[in-house]
Amino acid sequence: MSTTQVLGDAPFAPAEHPHSSLTRRIDALPASVGLWSFITLLALGGFFELYDLFQTGYISTGLLAEHIFHTDQQGIFGISDQASFASATFFGLFIGASLLAPLADKLGRRLTFMFALAWYGAFSLLMAFQNSAEGVILCRFLVGIGLGIELVTIDTYLSEWVPTHLRNKAFAFAFFIQFLSVPAVALMSWMLVPTTLFGLSGWRWVIIFGALCSLIIWVIRKKLPESARWLEVKGRHADAHAVMCQMERRCGVTPSPQHIPDTREAQRKSGTFKEIWAPEYRRRTLMLMVMNFFQAIGFFGFGNWLPALLSGQGASITHSLLYAFFITLAYPLGCLFCTRFVHRFENKWQIVLSALMTVVFGTLFALQNNPVMLVVCGFMITWSNAWLTISYHAYQAEIFPTRIRARAVGFCYSFSRLSTALTSLLIGLILQYAGTPGVISFIVASMLMVMLSVGIYGPKTRGIELENI
Template identity: 45%
Template sequence: MSSTHNSIGSPVGATDIDQIRVIEANETTGMIGARLDRLPVSRSVWMLVLLISLGGFFEFYELFSTAYIAPGIIRSGVLTATTTNFLSMSGIASFIAAAFTGLLVGTLFFGAIADKFGRRSVFTFALLWYTVSAAIMAFQTTALGLNFWRFMVGIGLGVELVTIDSYLSEIVPKHIRGRAFAFNQFITYLAVPVIACLAWQLVPLAPFGLDGWRWVVLIGSVGAVAIWVIRRRIPESPRWLAAHGESKKAELIVAELERRAERETGKPLPTLEAASGEVVETGQFWEIFSRPFLSRTVMLSFFHVFQTIGLYGFSNWVPSFLIKQGFEVTTSLGYTLGITLVMPCGPLIALLYGDRFERKWQIVVSSLLVAGAGLLFAEARNPIFIVTTGALVTLGATTLSYNFHAYQSELYPTRIRARAIGFVYSWSRLSGIFSGFLVSYALNRAGVSGALLLIAASMGMVALSIAVLGPSTKGRSLESLAT
């Protein structure tokens, strides 16, 4: 068997050659990461964030539609507001559970496909999946049919959520990662006041003989139009390519981003910092339970169980809370619209400070804001007080949302990032399956105050878990956090 020789004449075997190739590949991932992290703030970088966020706009349209179409679904007789049985499939809680069951399946069982097949193709397919499923759902007339297609929508949304978080964290420089996620959430949260406004106008009506809530769902399905544009304009993640041995493709994408940055800023690129690379190998699921990732996995799993009860427990039930307080459907949707107009404001304001403060403490403070304002909302009867306290809950919730999307994507290496995010995120989907039933049960037994006390307690647990177990990530590269 032949062998090669190193620089001092010693024979080098096949095993040694393989080790050298691994070292060279690891150095390549480090170089790709370092080159991405030195990119200045430029139009091209923000355009990538915008394009991925446009897909997220329709994702959030579907994700947050429940609260706004629920009164219409109840009014049309397909589902009921509350049920006597805890797990009844005829109530609106089953509609919420169907969505979260789909999200659980999408994040837990299909999240890993973005690690295997790449971010761009999976993002595009997931967007098409849930858009078509939503259009079919709009024409269902039975509880079974409605819940099944809501489940299918949830699968696509679950895959989409995982892929967007992975892609954004990998493509943007470390010094604007927080602001990039804030901008992403700003664009996506614009969907919520849009759907609230549409629901306010359409849900009480039946244009052309079709229930208004069905029109709201169908309008959201136009997201399919953006699929092909996004697919053409968004490159694959260079970090993903490098981690999968596609270093030449990664080099071409990064080189193009560098050329655009120099042309747009009119300045040479900053000096390249030395950076260690990630391990170039096929990621294994069990790695998320090994050091240093085990404590992060436990923390984020615990976090997601409770943040879902808190955030979705409020956003999905605001109109129902107000109706329970004695307000008419149209009035409750009007107040809800006023509250949701604040949704894009949290991430928008965060563009000013997103990378200045440690992410974990932003999560803690925003969680406590949701808890405190939620308790005040329970006692609100005056329209101004209702909208003000509801807006504060919303401001805290959207600030928390942009932070945890950025935070969880920073804590795992590229080779397992999507499946790791999918696993920890799946706990929120599992929690979400039961959160609707829990809130419904609390609302039925203890009224609005009892339901909001449950929500506040959940947000307190969120703050505690991150404060005690959360690592610091401010200003650190993804490669340094992967070790």
């Protein structure tokens, strides 16, 4: 079998892998029920991450109605408690992604994954029983830390277990499951927030539902195997062989009778933060920092402000919420559609093309007053954002070696959390003074930065083993 071609800036020279090497065994796994069930279990963790992020706007009305939250200067920090709630979320996400996600490189993907999910579930449950703004916001910050760890670990875990030819398709399917949380939280909030059940306000039940389901998933996922690639890097070759045999049996493949360790990474010292700035990775790190910062503006800038943007284009409040519901269906449906083609094309160009689509349909959206065209353009922007999300999550988990993958991805991804917090303030001001066209122009400019950074500086990854990228 011929050696996969290596990019010019790859840190390791090409090497021929024997058939029984770990890399070849993973790439030989078929697209079986066993493999897809494994991917589904991973994706369910991301479902609750997005469920929690998108519930912010829905449960705030219940917190205000119960006089736990206050508006304007009456809030605990002299600003609206809703703003403090959102800021606490993203600050927690930043801490989790940048400072604690590297635990996955040290302690393992599985242990970090289970810890983050349990952390999220426990503090979500605690938040549901708070009766003060201080208590809710503090718990929200702690929940954000768990979510920040969780999403980075999912990307790392998934990229290391999925065969090369299925990586993009696996990420698309995983995000299809995760984005089902958007209509789910909308439906749960619509049914529960205005009500009181068993003496508890409806907003509390929305949180309890997410927390309890995440803890149920935690119990189910206790049997997930550790990343064989991580075990190999740590020099635990017998353990790597054992979990690889377990996955092969799960996928209906006869386990390899022998295991020839790939010691290229194991021979090097454990990864450090300093290493992501080494000459062979510096350009990738800077490229992902820029890409993450600006892509979040497009994603959350449009998604979180969609009803307000529709109202700014002349839609009534009732109609804007209805239009927003149909537009947000593009998140899961777009991901499902993407499973048909994402594995056929280079990731960096999919990022560029999806960002370009946001630019085109964003410009058209700003020029529309017709309700049908608003929904069509909004749907296409949302689908473009979903496609971008699939592509960049798969991409950033590919371009760093196993020993620093979680550390590098967490650090770069944390810049999207910072930009989201900043964007929440900026878009409010832009909408006030420049209207919907001004906001769309801001989003379009951000997506142009995504296109330039990845298009110029991003390495190619399609069909290349993780060890050779």
